[in-house]
Amino acid sequence: xxxxxxxELIWEKGRELYRGMPWRDDTRPYYVLVSELMLQQTQVxxxxxxxxxxxxxxxxxxxxAAASLADALTLWSGLGYNxxxxxxHESAKKIMIEFNGSFPKSASDIxxxxxxxxxxxxxxxxxxxxxxxPFIETNVRTVYFHHFFDEQDKISDAQLxxxxxxxxxxxxxxxxxxxxxxxxTWLKKNGVGRITQSKHYKKQSTLRGSVRELRxxxxxxxxADDIPQVVLHQQYADDERLTAALSGLLADGLVTETDNIxxxxx
Numbered sequence: 699x700x701x702x703x704x705x706e707l708i709w710e711k712g713r714e715l716y717r718g719m720p721w722r723d724d725t726r727p728y729y730v731l732v733s734e735l736m737l738q739q740t741q742v743x744x745x746x747x748x749x750x751x752x753x754x755x756x757x758x759x760x761x762x763a764a765a766s767l768a769d770a771l772t773l774w775s776g777l778g779y780n781x782x783x784x785x786x787h788e789s790a791k792k793i794m795i796e797f798n799g800s801f802p803k804s805a806s807d808i809x810x811x812x813x814x815x816x817x818x819x820x821x822x823x824x825x826x827x828x829x830x831x832p833f834i835e836t837n838v839r840t841v842y843f844h845h846f847f848d849e850q851d852k853i854s855d856a857q858l859x860x861x862x863x864x865x866x867x868x869x870x871x872x873x874x875x876x877x878x879x880x881x882x883t884w885l886k887k888n889g890v891g892r893i894t895q896s897k898h899y900k901k902q903s904t905l906r907g908s909v910r911e912l913r914x915x916x917x918x919x920x921x922a923d924d925i926p927q928v929v930l931h932q933q934y935a936d937d938e939r940l941t942a943a944l945s946g947l948l949a950d951g952l953v954t955e956t957d958n959i960x961x962x963x964x
Contacts, residue, residue, distance in 0.1 A: 699845060701864060701865045704845060704865050705865060705867055705874075707845075708841070708867075708874060708877045708878060708881060709867075709874075709877060711877060711880065711881040711884070712873065712874070712876060712877025712878075712880060712881065713877075715877075715880040715881055715883075715884050716876070716877075716880055717742070717880050717883075719733070719742065719746065720733075720746065720749055720750060720753070721733035721749065721825070722825075722876060725825055725826055725828075725872070726801075726826065727801035727822060727826040727827070728758055728759055728801060729753065729826075730821070730822050730825045730826040731786070731789065731801075731811070731814075731818075731822060731826075732749060732752060732753065732786060733745065733749055734818045734821050734822065735782045735785060735786050735813060735818070736748060736749055736752075736777060736782070738779065738782060738818075739778075739779060740777055740778065740779075742883075744777070745777070748773075748774070748776065748777055751773060752773050752774070755769075755773055756770070756773070756790075759789075759790040759793045759794055759799065759801065760790075760794060760799060762786070762787060762790035763787075763790040763791040763793070763794040763795075765787075766963075766964045767783075767784060767787050767951075767952070767962065767963045767964065768921075768961070768962035768963060768964050770783045770784075770786065770787045771783050771784075771917060771921065771952060771962050771963075772921040772962065775914070775917055775918045775921045776914075776918065778905070778910065778914050779910075780913065780914065780917050780950075780952055781813075781950055781952065782813060784812075784813075784950065784951065784952060785811075785812040785813025785814075786813065788812040788813075789811040789812050789813065789814070792810075792811060792812065793811070801826075803827060805819050805820075805823055805831065808822050808823065816833065817833050817834060817835050819831075819833075820832065820833025820834075821833055821835070821875075824871050824872055824875050825872055825875070828870075828871060828872045829871065830866055830867075830868040830871040831871070832859055832862040832863045832866055834855050834858060834859065834862065836882070836893060837878060837879045837881075837882025837883055837886070838862065838875075838878050838879070838882060839853075839858065839882075839893060839895075839896055840882040840885050840886055840891035840892075840893055841878050841881055841882045841885065841891075842858055842861055842862065843891065843892065843893070843895045843896070844885055844890060844891060844892075846861050847895060850895065851894075851895050852895070852896075852897045853895050853896055853897055854896075854897040854898070855896075855897075855898060908939075909939045909942045909943050909946070911939075912934070912937065912939045912940065912943040913943045913946060913947055916930070916943060916944065916947060916953070917947070917952065917953075917962070920953060920960060920961060920962045921962060924959050924960060924961040925959070925960050925961075926958060926959055926960070927955060927958050927959070927960050928958065930944070930960060944960075951963055
């Protein structure tokens with residue numbers, strides 16, 4: 699398959715498989731940032747209702763920066779990986795303070811936002827500013843593995859990136875990446891994509907019975923009301939995950955203890 703044939707295929711699949719999403723309907727940078735952090739290790743169908751509720755409560759960086767972390771965590775509860783909410787809250791504050799309330803436009807400045815790595819920065823540059831910045835995520839890997847590395851294993855992102863750069867539609871990068879994402883999702887749903895080909899593949903740990911699960915449960919409880927620490931220990935007296943879960947939440951700054959009362963960090 700030539701590069702031109704590949705591009706034609708991606709555009710065809712993009713038209714056929716297009717999925718409407720709030721952050722595609724409105725590509726302002728703040729919306730893209732919120733969606734990208736929510737989408738990390740979380741499926742689109744779960745993110746859409748959370749995104750809508752979050753944006754309704756915090757429609758811009760200013761409103762999120764002015765809110766407490768507890769408010770952000772309460773809206774985030776149920777998505778998991780709650781540190782992402784903290785990163786988003788800190789990013790909003792940084793935008794208001796260090797960037798004078800204007801979302802940064804350069805890749806280096808976007809990379810300076812808490813919780814934003816090269817992939818997320820590339821996605822923001824592509825989706826929000828329509829810049830042809832190659833970036834790699836799971837669906838992108840799935841498409842390129844299928845068409846360019848079908849018989850290989852342990853493929854590194856360093857091998858993959860030049861192929862993406864070579865085949866990216868530089869005139870319409872935003873829509874091209876949407877097409878890649880939707881096609882990659884379709885491939886995985888149909889058992890075609892084999893993400894284990896990636897050298898960077900790590901199987902996601904099972905949620906049920908994990909410390910991560912209990913962390914989410916505690917966050918959800920504290921979103922409803924503060925809890926005396928002794929009550930929490932009584933409630934989970936037989937759960938060996940409690941020490942790790944609670945100490946992790948305290949260390950991450952998501953939960954605070956005041957006079958032996960646990961609450962979401964204000």
